[in-house]
Structure formats: C-alpha cells, structure tokens
Amino acid sequence: xxxxxxxxxxxxxxxxxxxxxxxxxxxxxxxxxxxxxxxxxxxxxxxxxxxxxxxxxxxxxxxxxxxxxxxxxxxxxxxxxxxxxxxxxxxxxxxxxxxxxxxxxxxxxxxxxxxxxxxxxxxxxxxxxxxxxxxxxxxxxxxxxxxxxx
Amino acid sequence: xxxxxxxxxxxxxxxxxxxxxxxxxxxxxxxxxxxxxxxxxxxxxxxxxxxxxxxxxxxxxxxxxxxxxxxxxxxxxxxxxxxxxxxxxxxxxxxxxxxxxxxxxxxxxxxxxxxxxxxxxxxxxxxxxxxxxxxxxxxxxxxxxxxxxx
DNA sequence: ATCCTTGCAAAGCATTTGCAATTTT
DNA sequence: AAAATTGCAAATGCTTTGCAAGGAT
Numbered sequence: 482x483x484x485x486x487x488x489x490x491x492x493x494x495x496x497x498x499x500x501x502x503x504x505x506x507x508x509x510x511x512x513x514x515x516x517x518x519x520x521x522x523x524x525x526x527x528x529x530x531x532x533x534x535x536x537x538x539x540x541x542x543x544x545x546x547x548x549x550x551x552x553x554x555x556x557x558x559x560x561x562x563x564x565x566x567x568x569x570x571x572x573x574x575x576x577x578x579x580x581x582x583x584x585x586x587x588x589x590x591x592x593x594x595x596x597x598x599x600x601x602x603x604x605x606x607x608x609x610x611x612x613x614x615x616x617x618x619x620x621x622x623x624x625x626x627x628x629x630x631x
Numbered sequence: 632x633x634x635x636x637x638x639x640x641x642x643x644x645x646x647x648x649x650x651x652x653x654x655x656x657x658x659x660x661x662x663x664x665x666x667x668x669x670x671x672x673x674x675x676x677x678x679x680x681x682x683x684x685x686x687x688x689x690x691x692x693x694x695x696x697x698x699x700x701x702x703x704x705x706x707x708x709x710x711x712x713x714x715x716x717x718x719x720x721x722x723x724x725x726x727x728x729x730x731x732x733x734x735x736x737x738x739x740x741x742x743x744x745x746x747x748x749x750x751x752x753x754x755x756x757x758x759x760x761x762x763x764x765x766x767x768x769x770x771x772x773x774x775x776x777x778x779x780x781x
Numbered sequence: 782a783t784c785c786t787t788g789c790a791a792a793g794c795a796t797t798t799g800c801a802a803t804t805t806t
Numbered sequence: 807a808a809a810a811t812t813g814c815a816a817a818t819g820c821t822t823t824g825c826a827a828g829g830a831t
Contacts, residue, residue, distance in 0.1 A: 490651045490792090498831095499785095499828055500784095500786070500829085500831075502785090502786065502787080502829080502830075502831080504786085504787075505786095506661075507662060511825090521743040521820085521821085522820090528717070528806060529697060535786045535788085536787070536789065537788095537792085537821090538787085538789075538790095538821085538822075538823085539786085539787055539788065539790065541820090541821060541822070542787085542822085544788085545821095545822095546678055557707040558730060559820075561795080561796070561797095562820070563819065564818090564820095566663065573748065573752075575752050575756055575758045575760065578761075584756055584758070586751065586752050586755055586756060587755075588752075588755060590751055591751070594748065595743055597740060597744055598723065598744065598765060598767055599767055600724075601738040601740055601741070602725045602736050602738075602769075603769075605736055605737075605738060606725055606734055606771075606772075606800070607771070607772035607775075608725045608727070608734070608767070608769045608770060608771050608772070609769045609770045609775055610725065610767045610768065610769035611728075611769050611770075612764045612767070612768045612769075613765070613766060613767040613768065614764075614765075614768075615764075615765050615766075616761070616763065616764045617748055617749055617752045617758070617760045617762070617763040617764075618760065618761060618762045618763065618764075619752075619753075619758045619759045619760035619761050620759045620761075621756075621757070621758050622689060622756075622758070624756035625759055629687060644806080645825085648806095649810095650804085650805050650806070650809090650810060650811070651805080651806095651812065652804075652805070652810090654803095654811085654812075655811095658797090671796085672795090683806075684812085684813070685812090686812070686813045686814065687796090687813095688796085688797075688798085688810085688812085688813065688814075688815095689812060689813065691796060692797085692811085692812085693811095695796095695797095711794075711795065711820080711821070711822095712794090712795070713795090713796095729809080
C-alpha cells in the first residue's frame with residue numbers, strides 16, 4: 482500500500498514551485514487516503530461537501546497537474562472516463578472485465594520485471610525509457626462467483 | 632510484426648458468428664497492414680475514399696466490436712482519443728512522451744514476463760487473469776536528438 | 782506587488798445511440 | 807426470410823478554456 486504522507490506529497494509540490502492551495506491539498510489527501518481509484522466525478526462529489534466552493538473544473542485541472550508532475554497516474558476505463566491513482570510505491574493493476582474494479586498489485590517481483598521491460602525496450606528501440614504502466618485483465622473473485630452461480 | 636493474414640482474421644469473425652461485411656473486412660485489413668496505431672479519425676479518413684458511404688459511427692462500432700472479440704486492443708492517448716492496434720502476436724508498447732509515437736516491442740523475453748505478471752496477480756489477488764497490457768514511456772530517438780540539439 | 786490559481790459558464794470533442802434502409806447468412 | 811448491420815443525424819458526456827476575482831509567495 483502507498484504509505485506516503487500528505488506532508489511528503491506537499492513537499493513534492495513545493496519542490497516544483499507549485500503553489501500549495503487548499504484545493505490541491507484536499508485532492509492530494511483524498512487520493513492518498515483512498516485506494517478505490519476514483520473517477521473525477523466521484524472525487525468532486527465526495528469533496529464538495531467539505532469545500533462547497535470547489536469546482537469540477539478545478540478538480541480536472543489539479544489532477545492533470547498531478548499527472549504531469551508524475552505524482553498520480555491515469556487509468557483509462559472502458560466507458561470513456563479516467564480514474565486516478567496516487568503513485569507512491571511502484572505497483573501494477575488488475576482490472577475486472579466484468580465489474581470494472583481496479584486492484585493494486587504490490588508484487589516483490591515487480592521492480593525486477595519493470596527493469597526488464599525497460600531494458601528490453603531500450604535495447605530494441607533506441608527509446609530512453611523512464612516509466613511504465615502494467616495492467617492485467619481478468620475476473621475478480623466476486624465476479625467469478627457471480628458468473629458461476631448462475 | 633503481426634503476420635496474420637486477412638483470411639485468418641476473417642476466420643476469427645466467422646468463428647464468433649459475426650457477419651463479415653465489406654466495412655469490417657476493410658477496417659480489419661487496414662489494421663493488419665498499418666503498424667502506425669491510428670486513431671479512429673485517421674482510419675476513417677483513409678478508408679473513406681475507398682468506400683465513400685462508410686460512416687464514422689460504423690468505424691467506432693466496428694472497432695469496439697473487435698476489441699470485445701480480443702482481435703484488437705485499445706491504446707488510450709493523452710489527448711483523449713484512442714488508438715487501435717491489431718494484436719496478432721504478443722508484444723508491448725513504447726510511447727514517446729514528446730511526440731506521442733507508439734512503437735511495438737517484440738521481445739523474446741516478453742511471454743515469460745507476461746506469465747510472471749499474470750501468476751503474481753493471481754497469487755496476490757484471487758483474480759482469474761486472461762490478458763495484459765504493458766506500456767513503457769520515454770523519449771524516442773528522434774525526440775532525444777531534437778531536444779538535445781536545441 | 783506579482784504571478785498563479787480558482788470558479789463559473791460556455792465551448793469543444795470524441796463517442797454513442799435511435800431508427801429506417803440495407804445487406805448478410 | 808430472418809436477423810444483424812449500416813448510415814445518418816442528433817444527443818450525450820467528459821474535459822477544457824477564457825476571463826475576472828481572489829489568494830499564495
């Protein structure tokens with residue numbers, strides 16, 4: 482699990498001379514404390530009661546900013562929206578093809594796997610690689626049961 | 632490179648009792664003969680002269696169908712669109728962060744890597760995994776040169 | 782004091798859908 | 807002949823943008 486604290490994350494913002502506004506802190510904190518990979522609309526709705534003046538546009542702008550900084554990654558989902566994931570520790574994702582659930586996978590083998598992917602890519606293509614995204618698709622335990630029952 | 636022929640691909644359609652229409656053949660053939668991972672709009676524009684009645688909506692519908700069948704995979708790109716890639720042989724992608732180019736990587740190590748990703752995911756999560764997408768990000772050779780020159 | 786950021790509303794796009802006409806099996 | 811698919815146009819929904827007011831450094 483990502484064990485980054487809000488202070489560390491805020492430090493990242495300062496490092497890039499990005500202003501630390503209440504909105505950004507609020508959204509950052511939301512991402513740090515939720516493992517559910519929420520879509521934009523959900524983040525907005527859950528945060529709106531806490532900060533009634535917050536606008537959807539600001540949530541979009543802020544998330545895009547975080548993505549550029551590499552603090553957060555985007556997970557596109559089938560129905561056109563995007564989900565967001567705070568990327569404190571390297572991990573990859575399993576996505577359920579039936580219900581769309583996204584699950585983080587923290588495998589001890591992953592750093593090594595990622596390194597092979599990177600070096601193979603550089604060996605074969607002349608790219609200079611700096612990051613990677615890995616996703617596996619299948620059926621989550623709940624959906625396996627649900628589909629078998631019937 | 633994907634060496635699948637149009638006939639093999641059409642066979643996949645028949646296998647699922649999907650009707651083989653001229654539009655589907657045309658789009659399938661386009662994907663088989665282009666390694667450039669085109670966005671929907673490009674596919675439509677390049678095919679329109681050949682079949683003037685073809686509609687954009689049909690291209691969208693057809694591509695979605697192919698994705699469901701697993702014939703083709705989607706590659707989301709930053710500006711909101713989606714690119715398509717015929718998925719005949721397992722490979723992964725390198726995407727240039729500067730120009731957006733997508734390059735296929737056919738590494739001999741990939742099947743093994745993919746297998747580890749899958750088994751680690753199943754071991755750690757109770758998902759039943761059936762496919763995966765891997766992407767690495769960096770700078771392509773051209774962009775490295777371009778950015779260094781200046 | 783300056784420059785950045787927010788919030789609002791409107792605009793912009795990519796993608797999907799309903800339905801009648803057409804085509805494939 | 808029956809069922810699926812196409813094409814059109816309109817609708818939908820996500821995301822971005824312009825600009826004035828407000829806030830952080």
